[in-house]
Amino acid sequence: MDGSNISWLLPVAVILYSIYRASGSYQKGPQDPWLKVSLAVATLGGGLTLYSLPLMVVQLPGWDTSMLALLFMFGFVLITFSVFLMSLWNTYMCESGQLEVAGARAESIFFACDMMSVALTLVSFTLSWAAILLVSDLKPNIVKGASGKTFYDVSPFNFYMVIISLAFLLLSIRARRKLVTTLILVPQRSQPVVLPPQKSTGASYQQIKEKKEIKDSGLLLTSFTGLALYLVLLFVIPASLDQLGYNLAFLVWLLVTFYFVKRYMEAPMSYLVTMMSNLLSFYCPRCQKKIEPFEKSGSLLEHFINGRLSLKGAQERVIVAHYRHVHTEYEKEIRDLQKVRSPLLNKEQRREELKREYSEKARFLAEKDGLLKEK
Numbered sequence: 001m002d003g004s005n006i007s008w009l010l011p012v013a014v015i016l017y018s019i020y021r022a023s024g025s026y027q028k029g030p031q032d033p034w035l036k037v038s039l040a041v042a043t044l045g046g047g048l049t050l051y052s053l054p055l056m057v058v059q060l061p062g063w064d065t066s067m068l069a070l071l072f073m074f075g076f077v078l079i080t081f082s083v084f085l086m087s088l089w090n091t092y093m094c095e096s097g098q099l100e101v102a103g104a105r106a107e108s109i110f111f112a113c114d115m116m117s118v119a120l121t122l123v124s125f126t127l128s129w130a131a132i133l134l135v136s137d138l139k140p141n142i143v144k145g146a147s148g149k150t151f152y153d154v155s156p157f158n159f160y161m162v163i164i165s166l167a168f169l170l171l172s173i174r175a176r177r178k179l180v181t182t183l184i185l186v187p188q189r190s191q192p193v194v195l196p197p198q199k200s201t202g203a204s205y206q207q208i209k210e211k212k213e214i215k216d217s218g219l220l221l222t223s224f225t226g227l228a229l230y231l232v233l234l235f236v237i238p239a240s241l242d243q244l245g246y247n248l249a250f251l252v253w254l255l256v257t258f259y260f261v262k263r264y265m266e267a268p269m270s271y272l273v274t275m276m277s278n279l280l281s282f283y284c285p286r287c288q289k290k291i292e293p294f295e296k297s298g299s300l301l302e303h304f305i306n307g308r309l310s311l312k313g314a315q316e317r318v319i320v321a322h323y324r325h326v327h328t329e330y331e332k333e334i335r336d337l338q339k340v341r342s343p344l345l346n347k348e349q350r351r352e353e354l355k356r357e358y359s360e361k362a363r364f365l366a367e368k369d370g371l372l373k374e375k
């Protein structure tokens with residue numbers, strides 16, 4: 001098989017495999033058709049970018065990799081486009097009144113935020129297209145310098161890196177707040193964490209709230225890494241390089257880009273999670289603050305995103321869980337129960353009873369506060 005055949009076969013293989021992966025995630029995606037399509041577009045874009053990358057850097061005689069380079073960049077555009085679709089969906093649904101949020105909410109501020117995110121994703125989208133038009137080829141080149149020595153020219157890649165970093169920064173404004181899948185437990189710095197004497201099976205809601213710091217999604221960090229990387233490459237690498245140095249630079253280029261693409265692919269998902277988490281938040285009149293979906297009920301958000309729970313049902317659960325844990329004696333009862341010596345099975349049964357009992361009380365309080373309609 002000669003080079004020109006591979007030049008066409010490989011891009012087609014990348015496209016087909018990306019479509020195959022995207023259709024797989026389409027079936028598992030959210031129930032809302034609009035969001036389903038948005039996420040599938042992101043998966044398709046991620047696939048194009050990710051699979052063309054390792055093939056793109058292999059240079060065989062007669063092998064033209066510019067098609068792969070184009071797919072690589074087009075993937076980035078699709079990812080950004082998917083966030084743009086989601087922003088439109090969010091704005092439309094909120095404004096048409098199809099999505100209602102429980103409790104008091106500064107609607108105008110939310111509307112302004114949504115409009116801003118639509119504008120920002122549009123800007124990133126345009127920037128990505130501009131990059132495609134301006135950068136014809138992304139693969140690093142070996143250039144013969146004036147002295148006759150060869151050196152590694154990374155300028156096209158650097159340029160695209162800046163554009164992508166910028167797009168990433170813009171995207172992350174809305175999406176950076178949290179990525180529920182990367183929640184980690186961080187002990188509070190100011191106070192030493194006092195562990196309860198008994199083996200702690202379930203830390204209390206307040207304890208978790210104090211200990212758990214929602215890890216920043218890392219999107220912002222990644223975009224800064226991209227910019228920093230650009231500067232390093234710009235000042236360090238375009239010096240004369242021998243063959244070993246060239247291969248090393250090549251390897252670094254590959255690894256860093258791979259990492260960068262993987263993080264960028266998370267943007268639409270974290271955007272979706274942030275958006276859904278906003279929908280499930282409510283203003284608690286007793287705490288006088290906005291309450292996010294209870295962190296321990298991570299699966300609740302997941303069920304909601306995948307359409308296994310209706311918006312109304314999920315909102316209700318978030319409110320009842322918050323009231324049960326914070327505004328009733330539930331936590332104290334559970335702590336007392338842990339101190340009692342009794343067979344594990346009985347404890348579990350009692351725990352379930354308490355949960356049911358206090359959920360009723362919590363619901364009653366929330367109804368009195370006007371957050372839930374009386375049954």
Ligand SMILES: [Zn+2]
Pocket residue numbers: 284285286287288322326327
């Ligand atoms: Zn409260």
